[in-house]
Each structure stands twice: as structure tokens, then as C-alpha cells.
Amino acid sequence: NAGVTQTPKFQVLKTGQSMTLQCAQDMNHEYMSWYRQDPGMGLRLIHYSVGAGITDQGEVPNGYNVSRSTTEDFPLRLLSAAPSQTSVYFCASSRRDRGSYNEQFFGPGTRLTVL
Amino acid sequence: GQNIDQPTEMTATEGAIVQINCTYQTSGFNGLFWYQQHAGEAPTFLSYNVLDGLEEKGRFSSFLSRSKGYSYLLLKELQMKDSASYLCAVSYGSGNTPLVFGKGTRLSVIA
Numbered sequence: 001n002a003g004v005t006q007t008p009k010f011q012v013l014k015t016g017q018s019m020t021l022q023c024a025q026d027m028n029h030e031y032m033s034w035y036r037q038d039p040g041m042g043l044r045l046i047h048y049s050v051g052a053g054i055t056d057q058g059e060v061p062n063g064y065n066v067s068r069s070t071t072e073d074f075p076l077r078l079l080s081a082a083p084s085q086t087s088v089y090f091c092a093s094s095r096r097d098r099g100s101y102n103e104q105f106f107g108p109g110t111r112l113t114v115l
Numbered sequence: 116g117q118n119i120d121q122p123t124e125m126t127a128t129e130g131a132i133v134q135i136n137c138t139y140q141t142s143g144f145n146g147l148f149w150y151q152q153h154a155g156e157a158p159t160f161l162s163y164n165v166l167d168g169l170e171e172k173g174r175f176s177s178f179l180s181r182s183k184g185y186s187y188l189l190l191k192e193l194q195m196k197d198s199a200s201y202l203c204a205v206s207y208g209s210g211n212t213p214l215v216f217g218k219g220t221r222l223s224v225i226a
Contacts, residue, residue: 109157
């Protein structure tokens with residue numbers, strides 16, 4: 001199993017450009033999520049999905065779109081990049097069992113710089 | 116909101132014991148996780164507590180008191196490689212609800 005994979009590892013954008021961060025998992029996990037991590041701010045949830053076709057907003061969704069057409073993939077789209085979106089982005093996945101232990105597995109991260 | 120509080124930074128000596136505390140709001144509590152994150156890397160799972168008491172796993176132990184909204188991560192026989200950030204995360208509600216993460220505690224182990 002590859003676990004959770006993310007591409008690209010590094011990206012530099014200019015203000016106003018758009019791009020898609022890719023995330024895929026091969027563990028058949030229903031639950032997937034995107035976080036951003038900034039110094040002193042911890043992990044902040046952007047969007048999450050509890051299964052194919054279902055997405056919801058997290059704490060900091062503005063400027064980001066997601067879709068979940070398959071169980072395996074959960075891409076994150078930046079429609080018009082802004083310097084405030086410079087951050088490290090982590091994708092995570094887990095099983096979705098009511099009331100039980102659901103360890104989240106994290107991808108290696110994408111380091112994004114917006115100039 | 117559901118604030119998760121933990122100290123920002125701690126320093127400890129190689130071979131010593133360190134305790135990293137985490138407090139959280141108890142309403143809707145469904146479980147607590149500890150993750151380790153080395154600089155420039157992704158978080159990795161350390162432990163999970165859902166019942167009161169101590170869970171031991173090698174040099175690492177995690178404690179939970181649900182009534183007090185309190186947990187700690189205990190690291191024994193500290194090694195230089197334990198220098199990392201330690202993230203406390205709480206599961207609220209059902210399995211559909213995302214984890215809420217604290218801001219992390221950056222631990223520096225010195226010789």
C-alpha cells in the first residue's frame with residue numbers, strides 16, 4: 001500500500017494563478033480531509049469528505065474548492081491564488097466508523113508559495 | 116468553538132522524562148489522539164484514548180481524564196530523535212465529525 005500520496009511536493013505560484021493539489025489513498029477510506037499548517041497556527045481544516053459525492057467545509061474554506069468523485073481521490077483547487085495561501089497543505093484519510101477509533105493517516109504534504 | 120490547549124514549547128534533557136499536557140472541552144467528546152510531527156514531515160499517529168486511564172506503548176504513555184477534559188503524553192528515556200512537535204487532537208460527536216487539533220507543543224531534547 002502506498003497509503004496517502006500528494007502531488008506536487010513543492011509549488012510556486014503567482015498571485016491570481018489557479019492550480020489543483022492532488023491527493024489519493026489506496027486504503028479504501030471513506031473519510032478524507034485537507035488541512036493547512038502555518039507557523040503558530042497548528043493544523044486547520046479546509047474541507048472534508050465522508051464519502052464519494054459528499055463534501056463539507058471546515059474552519060478555513062474560503063478560496064478553496066473540493067470534489068470527491070471517487071473514494072480514492074480528493075483534489076483541492078485554488079481558483080485564484082493569494083499570498084495568504086502560502087502554506088503547507090496536508091491531506092489525510094481514515095475509516096468512517098460511528099463511535100469508534102478512526103486514526104487519520106497523513107500524506108507527505110505540499111509546500112505552496114504564492115508570490 | 117472547541118479549543119484544544121497545549122503548551123507552545125518545552126525543553127527537556129536527554130534521558131529524562133517529560134509530560135505534555137492537553138486540555139479540551141468535554142461536551143460531545145468521543146476520543147483523543149496524540150500525533151508526532153518532525154520538522155518538515157507529516158504527522159504520525161502515536162496514541163488513542165477513549166476511556167479514563169493510562170495507555171502505555173513502549174517509552175510513550177498517554178493518560179486521559181474525561182471528567183476533567185485533560186490528557187497528557189508522557190515520554191520516558193528521552194532521545195534526541197524525540198525532538199518534534201506533539202499534536203493533541205480530539206474527536207467530537209459521531210464518526211462524521213472532523214478531528215479538532217491543538218496548535219502543537221514543540222519539544223526540544225538537549226544533551
